[in-house]
Amino acid sequence: MNIPIVFGANVEHTAILLDLFIMLAAAKLMAEIFERLKQPAVVGEILAGVIVGPSLLRWVEPSDMIGVLAEFGVIFLLFNVGLETKPQSIFQVGKRAAIVGVAGVALPFAAGYFIAHAWGGSFIESMFIAAALVATSVGITARVLGSMGLLDSDTARIILGAAVIDDILGLIILSLVSSVSQGSVSMIGLAKTAGAAILFTLFVALVGSRLINRLAPMFARLRLERPFFSLGLILCLGLSVASAYVGVAAIIGAFLAGMALAEATEDDKKMHQLTTGVTEFLVPFFLVNIGMQLDLSVFRETSVILFAIVLTLLAVITKFVGGGVGAWGLPRREMAQVGIGMVPRGEVGIVVAQIGLGLGVIGKDFFAAVLFMAVATTLIAPPFIKMLFAVDTDGDGIPDPLPDVDVSDDFGRIG
Numbered sequence: 001m002n003i004p005i006v007f008g009a010n011v012e013h014t015a016i017l018l019d020l021f022i023m024l025a026a027a028k029l030m031a032e033i034f035e036r037l038k039q040p041a042v043v044g045e046i047l048a049g050v051i052v053g054p055s056l057l058r059w060v061e062p063s064d065m066i067g068v069l070a071e072f073g074v075i076f077l078l079f080n081v082g083l084e085t086k087p088q089s090i091f092q093v094g095k096r097a098a099i100v101g102v103a104g105v106a107l108p109f110a111a112g113y114f115i116a117h118a119w120g121g122s123f124i125e126s127m128f129i130a131a132a133l134v135a136t137s138v139g140i141t142a143r144v145l146g147s148m149g150l151l152d153s154d155t156a157r158i159i160l161g162a163a164v165i166d167d168i169l170g171l172i173i174l175s176l177v178s179s180v181s182q183g184s185v186s187m188i189g190l191a192k193t194a195g196a197a198i199l200f201t202l203f204v205a206l207v208g209s210r211l212i213n214r215l216a217p218m219f220a221r222l223r224l225e226r227p228f229f230s231l232g233l234i235l236c237l238g239l240s241v242a243s244a245y246v247g248v249a250a251i252i253g254a255f256l257a258g259m260a261l262a263e264a265t266e267d268d269k270k271m272h273q274l275t276t277g278v279t280e281f282l283v284p285f286f287l288v289n290i291g292m293q294l295d296l297s298v299f300r301e302t303s304v305i306l307f308a309i310v311l312t313l314l315a316v317i318t319k320f321v322g323g324g325v326g327a328w329g330l331p332r333r334e335m336a337q338v339g340i341g342m343v344p345r346g347e348v349g350i351v352v353a354q355i356g357l358g359l360g361v362i363g364k365d366f367f368a369a370v371l372f373m374a375v376a377t378t379l380i381a382p383p384f385i386k387m388l389f390a391v392d393t394d395g396d397g398i399p400d401p402l403p404d405v406d407v408s409d410d411f412g413r414i415g
Contacts, residue, residue: 019060020069020285026052027284040378045284046350046371049291062292066285071250073286074351076279078251079236082258083265083275085164087209097158100326101165104342107322108133109173111314116366119307125366127177128356132370133315134170135352136163137344137378144385145341155334155389158327159341166342172198172252174352181361196246201256204239208260216264228265229274235261251351290350290371293357298365308369312376319343319377337388343381349374 030044030051052059060066112130121129141163145156219227235257243253265271298304324339353370356362362370 016063016065019063019066022052022059023049023066023288024281024284027288031284042287042378043375045287046291046294046375048284049288050294050296051291052288053292053294055292055294055296060292062289066289066292069282069285070289071286073279073282073284074251075236075240075254076275077283077286078255079232079258080275080279082255082260083232083262083272085160085255085259086262087205087259088263096327097161098165100158100162100323100338100342101169103322103326104136104162104166104319105134105169105173105322107325108315108318111318112311115310115314119303121362121366124177124181124361125356125363127180128352128362129311129366129370131170131173131177132349132352132356132373133311133318133345134166134173135345135349136166136319136342141341141344141381141385144382145389148386148389150389155330155337156341159323159338162323162326162338162342170352172201174355178355178359181356181359200243200246201252204253204256204260208256209263212260212264219264226270226274228261228271232257232261232265232271232275290354293354294368294371295364298368301365304365304368307365308372311369312373312380315345315373315377316343316380333388337385340381340384340388343377343384345374345377349377 026048027045030048031041032044034041034044051057054061109130112133113126116126116129117123141159145153145159150156219231224230236254239253239257240250241253243256244250261271299308319342320336320339322339323342324335327335327338330338350371353362353367353374357364357367
């Protein structure tokens with residue numbers, strides 16, 4: 001008598017497994033195609049969601065299960081980025097990176113709010129559009145500069161330090177905007193949330209890494225097969241929960257967990273391989289799920305297409321100008337290098353749009369425009385980064401040609 005129930009459950013489970021199979025296979029296929037085209041794999045994985053989702057083939061529909069996997073995907077994505085970001089890389093660049101980071105947040109945020117408001121967006125919609133414009137993708141810029149052997153240059157350190165600051169400020173802004181969207185408009189409450197978020201971030205960034213480094217020998221003596229990997233998983237999920245409790249998005253806790261472990265696990269190749277393996281499995285569900293949320297029908301309207309283009313141009317210009325002005329005092333070429341290095345929006349911009357859509361506070365047309373902007377800036381920036389960082393070693397007045405750069409490993413397909 002129990003057989004039909006068990007069989008029914010198996011049918012349901014099989015349907016879920018089929019959905020996951022289609023999503024993962026489509027993501028990897030599109031990632032491979034885009035890698036061969038020397039484009040970021042993340043673009044292909046998002047397009048995979050558009051293809052297999054409700055907009056085109058309708059093979060997979062968004063569900064709670066897929067949403068949970070997508071959430072784990074973005075948490076481990078930011079955790080992995082944190083593992084590649086040593087706290088000292090932020091502190092050593094000092095005041096200059098802080099100025100670049102703040103300028104790279106303020107100008108895009110103000111411009112994003114006013115353009116969205118001018119386009120007919122509500123106050124909350126305009127705030128979410130503005131928040132989506134403030135992020136900088138650490139992975140894209142780091143990969144391009146790393147392939148050129150320039151990560152140790154002063155300009156590169158300023159860019160990477162400012163990019164991390166941008167992401168932290170952007171995630172704090174996101175938590176504030178999210179609270180406002182849910183009706184919590186008390187200025188005192190917002191000040192407490194901001195204060196708790198800043199203190200939490202500073203405590204983990206300043207104290208967490210030192211504490212982990214001191215405790216590293218003790219962890220190494222544990223009988224667990226992979227002690228640091230186990231510690232990383234616990235710390236990642238623990239700080240994600242803690243950050244949510246203090247009013248910061250869970251992904252900033254995951255990022256800080258990775259950063260706290262960055263120095264202690266620098267030489268632990270197995271730790272990075274295992275973390276990359278988990279990320280490689282989960283992140284495609286996050287990216288494909290985003291593509292599945294995109295309603296292509298909104299692009300039938302000329303106004304949506306025009307807004308997406310205007311928003312993308314604004315995203316490029318404001319980051320370039322904000323980052324460049326923040327680097328004022330450096331030679332003009334280095335100011336331009338800093339500005340263009342801040343342009344890629346990457347995963348954080350997409351996360352902001354996804355959260356806004358999930359809360360029901362932005363429409364599908366604005367979501368589509370932000371997604372277009374995040375993908376477009378990811379594609380636009382790398383060629384200009386290569387061009388501005390090219391050097392003239394033979395004295396002929398012409399920058400030397402640089403090798404092609406595949407940025408896919410750090411954005412969308414990690415590892």
